[in-house]
Every structure is written in structure tokens, then in C-alpha cells.
Amino acid sequence: MSPSDSEAPADDARGTPLRRLVREKRVLVLCGPGGVGKTTMAAALGLAGAQLGRRVLVLTIDPARRLADALGIPLASPGPRPVPADKLQALGLAAEGGRQGSLDAWMLDPKVVFEQVIRVLGTPEQTTKILGTKLFAHLSELASGMLEYTAGEALFKFASEGRYDLIVLDTPPARNALDFLDAPARLSAFLEDSILKVFVPKEGAGFLASAGRLVGHVFSRVFGEGFIADLGVFFQAFSGLFGGMREHSDGVAKLLGSDESAFLLVTSPEEASLREATLFQADLLRRNFPFAGFILNRSLAKLASWPHPGDFTSSDAVAMSALRKLTSIANEERREAAEHALLLEELRALAGEAGFASAAPLLLDSSEPLAGLGVLARELS
């Protein structure tokens, strides 16, 4: 890493700011409102990183079937899978410069990660006990923050193993940027603290004995004795694992807060999404996370330089009538293109001196999704 980078001008000889991030950072986190293209951008930036000769892992959060198909990886697997070399070659993304890059991708499976964490941190006896409870089997459906928490654990694992130069982390859609960062704390509140006191037996006394009578009454009346027993086993075996879990999450927080990481905010040109993205940015800055810049996705700005139907003419009356009809559609697109160019300028201003804003074009033809990712990778870097 080059610590003196902050002094460098935004667009130096080594390429666009985004290209520099892809080349230099260890972790890129993509966040933003729902549906704006976080997962797609994560895959595109992963491709760009591999093209620059880095060993890249893309960790995506939602099981996006089309993306998995495009990358040639299975939708569900117990760990990262390499994107087949022929897929990369087809994009002209193989080996640029000296080193051969690689691209692995994984659609994160919270259950797999959580089980691994328990196996790593727990004794065989604790592990067997926890894995045997009904609560474990359904924890990801019942408890909030499992996805976010396990994404952090997976990041911790892969970052400490050193198999990858760059990890691109996709995040789930959220109301605000901090949801993702705070979710692990919510989960540990569930697993720790007062709940634990209720369920873990103190010497001699049965569980619930130490809790207030009302709490005990409420829990057993509402949940039924069977579930309470299950909870007791789960929490008791779990109590020994917290130290290790906290160490991991401290490690993740440190990595994400360091200048080895960069947070990218993805937004679409829609007003609601822009509004949310600016709130996200404020959240990140307030908490001192390394906000790097905006990606304006689905931008039509490039269209501004395209010819207008009015520039064409024909001796055929049918063609002329069609051109006339197309004019109003074209005018609308020209207006949007200008608007998006302006938006990008506004985002640049908002990103400040140290930040940037890049545009990713709206892909018109998504029939070949992998080729589309290749286009986006080139446009972005």
C-alpha cells in the first residue's frame, strides 16, 4: 500500500481513481439503497481487479441466479469458487501486465459460515451441542443480522488467510449504511447480555431461576417448555464462544476502518436513490469509515453524444413517419442524458476533494450478462 496517496491528484497518470482503488485496496465495500446495482458493480469491479493481475474474491450477499450463471459458479456452494478461465478469457480479461489475475466468487451462505465459526471457536462437545439445537437450525430465519454478521466473519477469515489480494464485498439493501455495520452488534445483543442471564443456569439453580419471576413466567408461558430447554442448551454451549467472536468482529471493524479498505456508494439516477445515497455518505463519514466515492449506475450520460433521429433522412415515407415518431422518444433521452451528466457533476462536488464519482452506463442489452459485466468493468476502470 502507498500511504502517501492522499497527496496525489485525483486523476494521475495511473488511471482513474476507481482503477487505483481496484489496484491498491485490500477490501472494497459496495453499499447503497436496494436494487441500485451493488451486486452487479461488485462483480464488475472484481473482474476489473482480476484484469489488473490481482487475486480477487467477490463476496455477494444475495443469491442472484443470473449473476451466478454469468460467472459460471454455482448458486449454492460451501465456499468460494473460481470463475472458469475460459469465461475470463472470453472477456479478454486474462493476464494483463506481468501477473495472471484470478477471480473467485461466492454467494455467501450464512449457515455455512456460522457453522464454521462454531467449529473453529468451540470444543467438539460445544459444537455438537449447538449444532443439535432447533434454534441453530433456524437461527438465520429467526434472528436479524445473521447475514451481516456472517459476511463480517467471512471477510475476517478470507482477509486473514491471505489467499486474496482484493476482496470485494457486496452488502444487503439497507435503509442506511450503518445497518450493515451495526447488525452484528444487534445479533450479539441477542446472543449475549441479559438474554443469556435468563437462560444460562447459575450454580445449582435451573435456568430461568436467576431471572425475574415475570420474565421467567413470560418466556415459559409463551414459548413453551420444549423451546425453553432448547434455548438453554444453545445459550449455555454458546457462552464460551463470545470471546472469540468478539475478537473476530474487532478485527473486521479495524480492517474496514483502515485505509486498506474503501467504501463505495452505488446509486441510480432516481431521486429517491440519490437522496438515500447522500444520507449513507453522511453516515459513513460520521463514523469515520473510509468513504471513497460514488458510482452512479444506469447512467445515460454517454448517450448525449449519439446522433439524433432528426439527423437522418430517407426517401421512404414509412421510414420518415417512423423517424418522426422516434423524435419525441429521442428528445426525452437527450434530456435524461444531460440530466445524468449534471448529476455526476453534483455527486463529484458532494464527494469532496478526496472522493470521486464515476458513472456506469445503463446496459441496453442484457441478453449476455457476462459480456455486460465486462463492459461495466472496462467503463469503471
Place this chain on the structure above:
Amino acid sequence: MLIVTGKGGTGKTLLAAALARQASAMGKRVIVCEVGRSTPTASSLLGLLAPGLEPANVPQVLTETLSHVVLRGEDGVREFLRKTLPFKFMADRALKLDAVRKFIDAAPAFAEMGVLFRGMQLLEEQRRDGAPVYELMVLDAPASGHTLAFAALPETILKVFTMGPIATAARAGIELIRNPRATTVVAATLLESLPVSEARELCAALRLRGLDVGAIIANQVPNDPFTAEERTALDALLPVEVLGRRGLVRIEKAADALARLRDLGAPLVSIGAHAASGPSLLAAIERDLSGVAA
């Protein structure tokens, strides 16, 4: 119960408002609901139906046959505890306890069961003559992924809680949402290739969970002004990179997309892309829908 779902931004809120208005205009006693987290200060749904009104977690009467309510998980949990515990004050006190609050906060499944429970409670409310207070509940549901999780929830709950009051409530929930005479889902989608794939997957997943898909609504269908000859002429004349190309691609894709929605085995309703907003957009959508609510 009529559940309006679809991906983010597909028009769920507008469609829920339009469907609720139509049913109420036909004389049905309708309550239109949205799911709220804590105290909502703004509601686009209520903003469409009754601009200026503050959303509330108890039903608000908008017209003689139309009410609105925000369903909140915590209200459902409280009502559930009140019904389950021997004394009401115990429920209120339990909810004030740190341990109980944290548990409910961290396990959103309970809050979501709360939403379902609250909805069922409103549906069970009776007038003096024994008739239901509300004949139809229209739910502006959260985005589709969430709706699926919601639909699967009672079953998940039943796997963990095999007995006891939670299991009983979960069973009642399953009975309600799986009964096609009681509950139907309306799935909204835009006409791009991916959203359509997702809508198809959504329908399959809903049916797998035993839910009835009553209609599919193709929203923002672009208007196609071209004859087939005109299209051919344009394709011959224009390069790929030309202003207007995006519109042409969109029209083409919309036709493909409609074809792919037609074979899903549920009535398909098209709503145009209108250059309007607010109440006039709602009115335009109501016109496109006319007759469908029946």
C-alpha cells in the same frame, strides 16, 4: 386479504391504493394496510389516499368504506401477549423489560409474526350485527424477497415451536394465507427482462408455499407507436448508437416480457406508463385497472 407485492419500486403502493379505492367504491368495507417499523411520520400510501393525514397504528376512517392502518410488529406482539398471558398488565410490563425487548428486537421473526397477528386480529373484528368490520384487507407488502420470507414465516415458527400459544397462532396464520378464498397475492412487475424473471420466480415460490397468485400486474408498459413496417424501416436506417434506441429496446423487451408473463397461469393486467404523479397518477392507474378489482 389481498397482498400486493413485487420488487422495490414496481408500483406496489400505487396499486394497493388503487385496488383499495376501487373495492371500496364497489361498496366493500376495505382496510388498506402497510407494514411499519416504529412510528411512521410519513406514509406514501396514506399520502395518496388522504393527503395531510398522519399515519397511525389504529385504523383511521378515510371514507365510509375505506380505512387505513399501519401494522406494526410490536403492536401485534403486545396483543399476542395480552391474549396469552393471564393478565393484560403482565403483557405491558413484560414488554417494558430489557430482556424481553432485546429478544424481540433481535429476532425479527417475532415482530413479523406480530404483523401477521395484528392483521388477523383486525380481520376478526366484528360489528354489532356480527358481520366483519372489514370485508377486505389490502396489504401494501414489503418488497418481494421479504414477502416470501413473510409467507414462509409461520412454517419456520412451527418448526421451532411445535407446541404452545405461538404454534397455535402460527397455525392460524398458515390457514389464513394458504386459503385461496381468504387470501390472494397480486404480483407487480416492470417489463424488463430481469424483473420478469424475478416475477416468475416469485410466483413459483409463492405457489410452492401454498399461496394463491390472483393476478400479475405488468406496470409501466411503454406505449408502442410503431407499426411493424416502421420498425423494419428504422432498423434498416439507423445505427445501433442513436438517441431513441433505449426507447426502441424498451418497447421490444416489453413485448417479450408480456409474453413471458402470460404463460404463468394467472390473469395478466397491464398498466400504462403515465406521465403524471401523485393523485392524477393514481387516478390514471385506477382507470387502467377498472373492472379488475372485481
